[in-house]
Each structure stands twice: as C-alpha cells, then as structure tokens.
Amino acid sequence: MNICSWAHFGEYxxxxxxxxxxxxxPKIPEIAVCLACEGHExxxxxxxxxxxxxxxxVLDKERCNSCGKCVEACPVNGITMDxxxxxxxxxxxxxxxxxxxxxxxxxxxxxxx
Amino acid sequence: MASWYGYxxxxxxxxxxxxxxxxxxxxxxxxxxxxxxxxxxxxILYDQLPTGCDPLSPDNILVFATGPLTGTFAPASGxxxxxxxxxxxxxxxxxxxxxxxxxxxxxxGYDGVVGxxxxxxxxxxxxxxxxxxxxxxxxxxxxxxxxxxxxxxxxLGREFRVTCIxxxxxxxxxxxxxxxxxxxxxxxxxxxxxxxxxxKAIAVKGTRTxxxxxxxxxxxTCREAFNELAIHPDTGGGRQKYGxxxxxxxxxxxxxxxxxxxxxxxxxxSDRVNEDTIVNLYVRNKACFGCPxxxxxxxxxxxxxxxxxxTEGPEYENVWxxxxxxxxxxxxxxxxxxxxxxxxxLDGISTGGxxxxxxxxxxxxxxxxxxxxxxxxxxxxxxxxxxxxxxGIREGPGELWGEGVKRIAEELDGAQDFAMHVKGLELPxxxxxxxxxxxxxxxxxxxxxCHLRSWPIGDELHATENRxxxxxxxxxxxxxxxxxxxxxxxxxxxxxxxxxxxLNLKQITSFxxxxxxxxxxxxxxxxxxxxxxxxxxxRLFNIREGLTRELDTLPKRFFEEALNExxxxxxxxxxxxxxxxxxxxxxxxPDVVPTGEKLEELAIKx
Numbered sequence: 001m002n003i004c005s006w007a008h009f010g011e012y013x014x015x016x017x018x019x020x021x022x023x024x025x026p027k028i029p030e031i032a033v034c035l036a037c038e039g040h041e042x043x044x045x046x047x048x049x050x051x052x053x054x055x056x057x058v059l060d061k062e063r064c065n066s067c068g069k070c071v072e073a074c075p076v077n078g079i080t081m082d083x084x085x086x087x088x089x090x091x092x093x094x095x096x097x098x099x100x101x102x103x104x105x106x107x108x109x110x111x112x113x
Numbered sequence: 114m115a116s117w118y119g120y121x122x123x124x125x126x127x128x129x130x131x132x133x134x135x136x137x138x139x140x141x142x143x144x145x146x147x148x149x150x151x152x153x154x155x156x157i158l159y160d161q162l163p164t165g166c167d168p169l170s171p172d173n174i175l176v177f178a179t180g181p182l183t184g185t186f187a188p189a190s191g192x193x194x195x196x197x198x199x200x201x202x203x204x205x206x207x208x209x210x211x212x213x214x215x216x217x218x219x220x221x222g223y224d225g226v227v228g229x230x231x232x233x234x235x236x237x238x239x240x241x242x243x244x245x246x247x248x249x250x251x252x253x254x255x256x257x258x259x260x261x262x263x264x265x266x267x268x269l270g271r272e273f274r275v276t277c278i279x280x281x282x283x284x285x286x287x288x289x290x291x292x293x294x295x296x297x298x299x300x301x302x303x304x305x306x307x308x309x310x311x312x313k314a315i316a317v318k319g320t321r322t323x324x325x326x327x328x329x330x331x332x333x334t335c336r337e338a339f340n341e342l343a344i345h346p347d348t349g350g351g352r353q354k355y356g357x358x359x360x361x362x363x364x365x366x367x368x369x370x371x372x373x374x375x376x377x378x379x380x381x382x383s384d385r386v387n388e389d390t391i392v393n394l395y396v397r398n399k400a401c402f403g404c405p406x407x408x409x410x411x412x413x414x415x416x417x418x419x420x421x422x423x424t425e426g427p428e429y430e431n432v433w434x435x436x437x438x439x440x441x442x443x444x445x446x447x448x449x450x451x452x453x454x455x456x457x458x459l460d461g462i463s464t465g466g467x468x469x470x471x472x473x474x475x476x477x478x479x480x481x482x483x484x485x486x487x488x489x490x491x492x493x494x495x496x497x498x499x500x501x502x503x504x505g506i507r508e509g510p511g512e513l514w515g516e517g518v519k520r521i522a523e524e525l526d527g528a529q530d531f532a533m534h535v536k537g538l539e540l541p542x543x544x545x546x547x548x549x550x551x552x553x554x555x556x557x558x559x560x561x562x563c564h565l566r567s568w569p570i571g572d573e574l575h576a577t578e579n580r581x582x583x584x585x586x587x588x589x590x591x592x593x594x595x596x597x598x599x600x601x602x603x604x605x606x607x608x609x610x611x612x613x614x615x616l617n618l619k620q621i622t623s624f625x626x627x628x629x630x631x632x633x634x635x636x637x638x639x640x641x642x643x644x645x646x647x648x649x650x651x652r653l654f655n656i657r658e659g660l661t662r663e664l665d666t667l668p669k670r671f672f673e674e675a676l677n678e679x680x681x682x683x684x685x686x687x688x689x690x691x692x693x694x695x696x697x698x699x700x701x702x703p704d705v706v707p708t709g710e711k712l713e714e715l716a717i718k719x
Contacts, residue, residue, distance in 0.1 A: 002186045002403060006328070012186050013322040015220065023213065024271045025262055025294045028397055028411065083320035105188065105339045105405030106353075 045073030119181035130230030154196025180607025184216030191402025211401035221319030279458025288463035326630030368680025369547035378679030382442020419445035434465020457505030466539030547681030598644035
C-alpha cells in the first residue's frame with residue numbers, strides 16, 4: 001500500500017493507496033483492489049464520462065466531480081476516494097509497470113490480465 | 114526545526130483528571146538525544162514522574178510513543194512503545210507492540226501520547242486527524258478485549274485502529290496487558306496502569322503523510338533490506354513457516370527450555386507440543402504493518418476439548434508458559450489459554466508463570482485443594498483454563514493470584530525458594546543454567562525477568578563453541594552491553610527486533626539518516642551511544658525508584674538446584690563474576706549507579 005502511494009504521489013501514505021486492506025478486526029483482513037473486470041462497471045456508472053478503459057482504468061481529473069458513483073458501482077470494493085483530492089483511487093497498474101508486484105516482499109502478488 | 118521528516122513533530126498530552134488535552138511541539142534536543150519510542154518515554158518519565166509514586170495512582174504517567182521509522186516503507190516498521198512505572202516491579206516498564214496502531218497514530222498527527230491523572234469515569238480517547246477528545250465510555254467498561262474492539266469500531270467506524278484493556282486491566286491485575294488488535298503491550302502491567310486511569314481504550318484514525326527526507330536513497334536501502342530479510346534462514350524461512358515457534362525444539366535440544374516451573378529440562382509432551390504439531394493448526398499467515406517476515410499466524414484448534422478455539426499465535430513464549438512450564442501437553446488448551454489472555458487482557462508469560470508457580474505450591478503442599486477448591490497438579494489442562502478465568506476477573510483466590518508470583522510467594526510460607534521472578538516480573542522461556550548470557554540478561558534487564566532487553570542466547574548458539582561458549586563468562590558482559598544498547602535503539606526507532614536478525618546496524622543507520630535527514634543519525638557509533646544513553650537514563654530512573662545491587666539477581670533455584678537432565682545437566686549459575694565485569698563494562702560505580710564521567714560522556718542531563 002505504501003509503494004502504491006509512493007509510485008503515484010511520491011509519498012508514503014497508505015490512505016492514498018489504490019490497494020486497500022479491509023481490516024475489520026477480528027475478521028481476517030481482505031485485500032480490495034481493482035481487478036480490471038470485463039464489465040467496467042465504474043466506467044458505466046460515471047455520470048460525467050470521466051472514466052475510460054485503455055488497458056487500465058483512466059481518470060479524467062477535469063471531468064470528475066467526486067460524486068463517488070464509481071465507488072458504489074465497483075463489484076469488488078476496489079475504489080476508494082483520495083482524502084487529499086477527493087478523486088477516486090483506481091488501480092492503473094502503474095501504466096503497466098506494476099510497482100506493487102515488483103516490491104511485494106513475499107511475492108504474493110502477480111500480474112493478472 | 115520547522116519541518117520534520119520521519120517524525121510528525123507533535124506529542125499529545127492528555128490530562129485525564131481535568132480533561133484538558135494539549136499539543137506539544139517535538140523538541141530537537143529530545144529527538145537527537147533520545148530518538149523516539151523508549152527513548153522519549155525514558156526522558157519524559159525521568160523528568161516528570163514524581164519519585165516513589167504508586168504505579169496505580171493518578172501520579173503515574175503513561176507514554177505511548179512511536180519512532181521515526183514507524184509507518185514508513187522500511188521493513189517491519191509498525192512498532193510503538195508504551196512506557197510507565199510498572200505495578201509489577203515498581204520500577205521502569207516499557208513494552209513494545211506491532212500491528213497497525215503505531216502507524217495510524219502517526220497518520221492521525223502525533224508521534225506519541227502522554228496520559229496522566231485519572232478520569233472520574235471510564236473514558237475512551239479518540240484521535241482523528243489532529244483533533245482529539247475524551248469520550249465517556251460506560252458501555253465499554255467491563256467488556257472483554259475482543260468485544261471492546263468491536264464496540265469501538267461499531268461506534269466510530271471500522272477504519273479506526275484501537276488499543277484497549279480488558280477486565281484484568283480494569284481490576285488492576287499486576288500483569289495486565291494492553292491489547293491492540295491481537296498484538297499486545299504485554300509485560301509488566303501497563304494494562305493495570307491504563308485501568309487505574311479509567312482509560313479503557315484509545316482509537317486513532319488519520320490520513321497524514323509521513324514524509325521521508327531522501328526518498329530515492331531510502332527506497333534503495335529498503336530494496337536491499339527486503340532482499341536481506343528474504344534470504345535470511347530465519348526471517349525469510351523458519352519464522353515465516355513456524356512463526357515464533359521456530360526455535361522451540363532447538364531450545365529443548367540445547368538444554369535451556371524450562372519445564373515444570375524450572376524444575377526440569379526435558380518435556381515429556383514435546384512430541385505433541387512442538388513446532389511441527391503447531392504448524393498444523395495455522396490457518397492463515399498474518400503480518401504487522403509493512404512486514405515481510407509475517408511471523409504472526411492465526412491458529413485454530415481442529416479437535417479435542419477445545420475444538421474451534423482460535424487465537425493469533427500461539428506464540429513461542431505462551432506455548433512454553435502454558436505448555437512445558439505447566440507440563441501440559443494438550444495443545445488445544447494452550448491455544449485456548451492464549452485466547453483467554455487476549456480476552457481478559459493478560460500477559461501470557463506472567464499468567465503462565467503464575468500458574469506454574471501455583472502448581473508447584475500445590476505439589477509441595479503449600480497450597481491444598483481446600484485452599485483453592487480444586488486440584489491444581491502439573492499437566493492439568495482444565496485447571497489452567499479455570500485459573501485464567503479466576504485471574505481475569507479476580508474471583509476468589511484469583512484476587513491474590515492477580516498480584517503476580519512475587520507477592521503470592523510473600524503470602525505463602527515456604528514458597529519463596531521457587532518463586533521464579535526477577536524484580537517482580539515472571540521469567541520467560543529460557544533457563545539461565547544453560548546460558549550465562551541469559552543469566553546476565555535476566556539479572557540486569559531494566560524491567561525485571563525479560564528476554565527482550567537482550568537475547569544473548571541467539572549469539573551463543575550461532576557462534577562456534579570456541580568463540581562463545583554458552584556457559585563461559587568471557588565476552589558475555591560486553592555482549593550484554595552491546596545488545597542492550599542496540600535493543601534500546603531498536604525499541605526507540607519503531608522497527609521490530611526480529612528485523613535485526615537479518616539487518617545490520619549500517620542498514621539501520623541508513624534508514625534513520627535517509628528518513629529523518631538528521632545529521633546526528635548518520636553515524637552508527639553515535640546511534641549506539643544513543644542506545645547507551647537511553648539505557649543509562651533508565652538505570653538512573655530505576656535507581657531513583659529504589660533499585661539496588663541486591664535486586665540485580667536471579668531466583669535462588671538457579672544458584673542452588675542443578676538440573677539433572679538435558680544438556681545443562683549438573684549446572685548452576687555463577688553470577689558474581691559476570692555481574693562484576695558487567696558493571697565495569699557499563700562504567701557504573703560499586704553502587705551500580707552510572708558515574709558522573711559516564712553521564713558526561715553520554716551527555717545525559719539529570
């Protein structure tokens with residue numbers, strides 16, 4: 001989560017990560033992240049056409065009005081809102097670089113599609 | 114300093130008596146001289162705690178503190194400390210904890226929280242993005258630790274990170290722990306101090322960024338450190354697979370795994386309770402914040418009387434405390450015992466130590482069935498569970514048992530000789546008759562019987578016999594001093610001690626310098642001096658609170674009763690020479706007080 005915020009914002013802040021570990025203690029934590037689903041529900045849900053699929057989800061910051069419809073639409077809870085900018089945080093695979101996969105110390109992450 | 118790197122730059126001061134909460138800017142002198150975590154606690158308690166105060170009175174101060182690495186990308190950097198005066202020893206206490214609370218506290222805007230006074234009614238401290246308040250918590254008081262976590266999260270939101278006490282802390286059990294989402298600030302009774310202040314829980318949440326001074330170099334050091342941890346046989350192998358139980362069989366083989374309240378060295382149940390049987394209970398790995406070692410496990414009992422019981426663990430020390438030390442070979446009951454310690458908010462090592470001690474009292478006829486209402490023989494797993502319940506709510510004889518081994522022994526005729534504690538803190542799972550290093554470690558530890566102020570057995574076992582014999586006196590005082598200083602440093606920076614198995618001081622220095630940008634942190638030599646400075650200040654604190662040379666010792670059993678089995682057969686501890694050399698290496702005078710010269714060298718202002 002730290003690497004995600006570092007790769008995108010150059011800072012260590014897990015609250016700005018596109019990977020969320022849903023820790024509802026004492027339940028076992030679950031990882032929530034965009035799984036690049038075929039339906040692109042978030043793209044369809046966006047009333048401002050701010051989201052598009054171009055090998056990953058791309059956000060048009062100018063169009064986004066922070067309504068949060070994409071967060072509700074995501075079937076895997078893979079979207080959170082950036083507490084600083086109020087823009088949605090959606091995995092963009094670091095534009096194909098997959099920094100989280102490169103840095104995962106236990107090699108638990110691997111590239112999907 | 115205008116802006117901080119690594120640090121947030123603020124401490125929160127909470128007066129529970131008046132309800133007044135103030136923010137304090139972090140002082141550059143405090144940071145450069147004392148680093149964070151334990152160091153902050155040492156300076157604050159030394160400067161502010163009224164000498165000789167009752168640990169459970171409003172006068173006592175409770176310091177929660179993170180370190181500069183807490184919450185950064187550095188591996189295993191999720192740690193925070195609690196420092197206070199211990200109700201178990203009447204001396205210094207600091208306890209260290211992983212999980213996610215420390216990083217969240219920093220994101221919420223504070224390097225630490227200082228709690229003082231006493232609230233008139235139960236309260237919970239809520240900190241969210243630099244705003245904080247004390248909320249009445251009558252609904253939480255009396256609830257167990259697990260339920261308290263759930264209620265707080267239901268009330269505030271699941272994103273809040275919680276640390277709290279259970280019924281044991283509320284009722285002042287002298288070894289009550291503070292629990293943070295299954296991780297514990299366990300030893301020495303910090304939970305009782307929190308309970309005495311009517312502070313049931315602290316909940317934190319925040320979105321603040323932890324800035325790093327030289328990000329590019331820091332990432333390179335992190336990459337190197339992650340690799341080192343991954344290829345190390347312990348942090349990248351055994352500990353990942355077995356958790357902390359990785360050393361269980363080894364300790365028995367080398368003759369230092371205590372059995373039957375330190376009466377024996379070979380455990381007949383070790384075929385049922387060992388790392389290979391425990392690993393079968395693990396259902397999931399779990400890591401603290403940013404940790405590649407993931408030594409934590411979720412274990413679930415698959416069959417037997419305690420089928421369905423679960424815990425995060427069971428950890429090595431607790432497996433020993435409720436297992437070999439009580440001669441109990443029922444693995445399910447060990448898991449359940451650890452669960453109950455989390456439930457009531459108890460320290461596992463001390464709880465197991467108390468039970469083993471009571472069992473020996475029963476064996477020797479000092480306690481009888483008519484005294485306690487049931488039989489309490491070694492190996493009786495059902496009685497272990499019964500006793501934990503009684504201690505947790507201090508019911509009947511549980512009232513006295515909650516005082517710890519030292520005070521129970523004072524109440525019972527003829528029990529002093531086998532009261533296994535140092536300075537009032539029950540001993541952990543290493544028999545000093547098999548390790549002169551551990552003998553010295555126990556006798557000189559600042560919080561009493563403890564294996565985490567230094568862990569010389571690790572070096573003793575890894576070195577060849579010619580270099581560092583387990584029983585020899587040579588080099589041990591020097592090793593002890595170096596380790597104590599290093600561990601003081603590690604407990605002050607927010608990193609886990611386990612990371613130091615694979616990382617060297619040079620890497621830790623790089624981390625600190627690159628994260629904070631503070632020039633004083635660029636020299637390993639100076640950092641070790643910081644460790645030594647903290648250690649000496651804690652020593653001064655302890656001397657002021659009544660520590661004397663006579664208390665730097667071990668239970669009588671280790672001097673007089675030799676083991677008659679295992680590798681340590683026939684051995685007793687000879688402490689005199691070790692202690693003499695240790696004090697000399699430390700530069701302490703014959704009254705075991707740091708000399709003026711030493712204080713000047715370390716620039717400690719009294």
